[in-house]
Amino acid sequence: MENIKLKYGNKYVDINVNNAKSIKYLYEKEIKAIENIELEFNNSVNNPMNSPALKEIISADDEITIIISDITRFWMRQDIIVSLLIDYLHNLGVSSDNIVIVVALGTHRHQTEEELKKLVTEEIYNKVKVINHDCDADDLVYLGETTRKTPVWVNKLAINRKVITISGTVHHLMAGFGGGRKSILPGISSRTTINKNHIHALSPQEPKSNPLIGVGNLENNPINEDMNEAAAMVNPCFGINIVTNSKAEHCNLICGKFEESWQESSNIIQDYFGVKIENEADIVIASCGGFPKDISLYQSTKTLFNANKCVKEGGTIILIAECHEGGGSDEFFGWCKPLSNGTLDKDLRAEFTISGYIFYAACEVTNRTNVMMLTDIDQHVVKDMKISAFKNIEELIKNVNFENKNVYVMPYGGNTVPFLKK
Numbered sequence: 001m002e003n004i005k006l007k008y009g010n011k012y013v014d015i016n017v018n019n020a021k022s023i024k025y026l027y028e029k030e031i032k033a034i035e036n037i038e039l040e041f042n043n044s045v046n047n048p049m050n051s052p053a054l055k056e057i058i059s060a061d062d063e064i065t066i067i068i069s070d071i072t073r074f075w076m077r078q079d080i081i082v083s084l085l086i087d088y089l090h091n092l093g094v095s096s097d098n099i100v101i102v103v104a105l106g107t108h109r110h111q112t113e114e115e116l117k118k119l120v121t122e123e124i125y126n127k128v129k130v131i132n133h134d135c136d137a138d139d140l141v142y143l144g145e146t147t148r149k150t151p152v153w154v155n156k157l158a159i160n161r162k163v164i165t166i167s168g169t170v171h172h173l174m175a176g177f178g179g180g181r182k183s184i185l186p187g188i189s190s191r192t193t194i195n196k197n198h199i200h201a202l203s204p205q206e207p208k209s210n211p212l213i214g215v216g217n218l219e220n221n222p223i224n225e226d227m228n229e230a231a232a233m234v235n236p237c238f239g240i241n242i243v244t245n246s247k248a249e250h251c252n253l254i255c256g257k258f259e260e261s262w263q264e265s266s267n268i269i270q271d272y273f274g275v276k277i278e279n280e281a282d283i284v285i286a287s288c289g290g291f292p293k294d295i296s297l298y299q300s301t302k303t304l305f306n307a308n309k310c311v312k313e314g315g316t317i318i319l320i321a322e323c324h325e326g327g328g329s330d331e332f333f334g335w336c337k338p339l340s341n342g343t344l345d346k347d348l349r350a351e352f353t354i355s356g357y358i359f360y361a362a363c364e365v366t367n368r369t370n371v372m373m374l375t376d377i378d379q380h381v382v383k384d385m386k387i388s389a390f391k392n393i394e395e396l397i398k399n400v401n402f403e404n405k406n407v408y409v410m411p412y413g414g415n416t417v418p419f420l421k422k
Contacts, residue, residue, distance in 0.1 A: 006411055007290030009322035013374065013393045015285060020402040024281075025409045026310065026416050028273040033249035040253055041084045048238070048256030049264060054164075057237050060093030063161045066101045067183045067236075069168065070108050071115045072299055074292055075248045076168030081240060082120045085166070086128060100157050101130045104167075104187025106194055107354055109329065110134075131157075135191040146229040148222060150197050153190035154234060163236040165258065169243055169265040170273075171417045173305050173361060174201050176218040177269060179241055180262025181231035186354070189230065197226045199352045201361075207345040209361055215305065215417055216270060228259065241265035243272070246289060246412035277310050277418045282405040284311040286413035287320040293414050294321040297377065298328025298355060301362050303413030308365045310408050310418035316400060317365070319373040319387075319413075326377060328355070335359040336384045359385075372396055 002023055004015040017023060034040045045054040058064065066085065068078050082101065089099060101120055103111055110132040117125045124130075133155050140153040169179035186194040200222040203210045210222070218224050236258045243252035243265055251272075254265040286307040288294035293303070300321035307317045327333040332355045338347040344363065348356045365371065366386040373382070374396055379389040390396035410416050 004285060004409055006285070006287035006320050006409075008287065008320050008374065009294060009324065010291050013320060015393055015397060017402050017407065019404065020283075020407045021404045023407045023409060025411065026275050026277070026418060027411070028246060028275070028416055029271070031245040031251040031272055033245065033247075033251055034253070037080060037250055038084060040250075041081065042088070044253040044255040045088065045238075045240070049254060049261045051238065051256035051261070054088070054238055054255070055092055058089065058092055058094065058162060062094060062098065064089065064094060064099045065157045065161045065163045066099065067104050067158070067163065067165045067188060068101060068119060069166075069183070069187075070103050070105050071111055071119060072108065072292060072295060073168055074118065076242045076244050077248055077250065078166050078168065078242065079119055079121050080250070081166055081242060081253070083124055085164070085240070086124050096127045099128050101128055102155055102157055102188060103130070103132050104183050105133045105135070106186035106189070107135050107191060107329070133188045135186075135189065135194060140190050143230075143233040146226050148200070148226050150226050150230065151193060152185070152230045152233055153193050154184065154230075155188040158184070158188055158234050163234060164238045164240065165236050166240045167242065167262075169241050169262065169269050170415070171215045171269060171306075173215055173302070174198065174213050174357070175224050175227060176214065176216055176221050177266040179265065180239060181227045181259065183231075184234050184236070185227045185230040193230070194354065195352045197223060197230070198354055198357060199349070200226065201357045202345075202349060202352075209364060215309070216274060216419070218266070231258070243268055245272075246415050273415050273417055275416055275418050276421045277408075278421060279406070280310055280312040280420070281315065281408040282312060283316045283318065283400065283402065283407045284410065285318045285320070285407065286410040288414050289412040291322070294323060296325040296328030296332075297321065297323050297362075297375075297382075298332050298358055301358050303410070304362060304365055304371070306413050306417050307410060308369060311369055313368055314370070316370045316372065318396065318400065319371060319375075321373060321375055323375050323377050326381075331355050332359055333381060339363060340384045372399065
């Protein structure tokens with residue numbers, strides 16, 4: 001018997017596995033944390049990639065917009081970087097009145113005041129204006145169309161100001177990698193812009209996901225290429241790209257020219273978190289890594305999608321995800337109705353939303369595999385998705401046959417991305 005200890009919300013669960021043929025843990029590479037983050041920050045912004053130093057780009061009288069991510073990405077501890085950046089700008093003579101921090105919500109819910117304080121630190125919140133982006137605001141600015149006919153509407157605070165982005169680079173289901181240009185689209189774009197871009201997640205020929213998108217795939221990915229065009233219209237003057245390990249420790253800061261510094265951070269992420277495997281397993285036990293990565297099923301699907309990449313068709317995924325916010329966005333479980341009616345693909349194409357696609361892609365996984373989930377979500381809520389939900393780990397394990405099975409364990413499933421060796 002092997003005891004497996006995994007994060008679940010703000011606590012741990014113990015899983016006892018009996019009689020498995022093999023148990024293999026999938027981890028990212030060992031990544032050394034930055035010892036002195038202030039020293040590393042100053043070195044990175046003063047010696048950036050393919051760009052003048054930030055102090056040569058910013059003048060004391062500039063109006064500056066800093067774009068950051070929301071609370072669901074707090075694992076990258078951008079609050080530390082925000083504080084260092086504000087101090088750096090103040091030392092250049094930029095006043096707090098000339099700085100605005102915009103939370104790149106995309107279509108996510110607005111952050112509470114307490115969450116805003118957490119994202120930037122209370123000290124910075126009391127000095128600098130911090131606002132939630134609103135994708136439905138009536139004062140968004142139109143910049144033109146991309147080659148794929150996506151109309152680009154963005155937050156007015158990204159126009160005629162020096163724009164600096166702070167984002168964490170990770171693998172991403174649709175865009176290949178997160179961070180970078182996603183700070184603009186979907187981050188500070190209109191709902192129309194976001195949905196027009198994200199409709200490329202669906203195959204134009206068949207009722208399934210577009211085979212050109214996918215985790216780690218940038219080349220010929222229509223979502224990624226469309227995002228790049230939109231971001232180029234805003235043309236941020238500087239990008240700060242954060243790479244963390246599974247302990248939420250800063251390991252790299254790649255700063256400099258917006259697109260190129262993000263691309264380099266994506267290469268580093270692939271090297272750190274892309275895990276080559278020889279074979280798919282019969283059973284995958286995957287934890288999101290605890291709060292906030294398992295705050296909702298919407299966020300926890302990152303782990304589900306990664307687990308799907310290393311399990312056999314018809315195999316079992318055991319998803320460890322508390323989800324105390326349920327599905328996440330209000331509409332997420334609303335897609336259960338078209339699912340049960342057999343109109344999910346048709347309805348999503350007619351009125352595409354990000355939550356709808358994440359729901360759609362999750363159902364593709366549950367149709368391919370047997371998904372069992374330890375969660376606060378009630379069983380009846382996810383029944384139509386073909387997810388078997390349990391509130392007790394012992395009860396869940398009673399329903400799993402490990403006899404002579406090959407098992408993968410993913411303690412940080414949202415970070416660890418398996419790739420079959422070619």
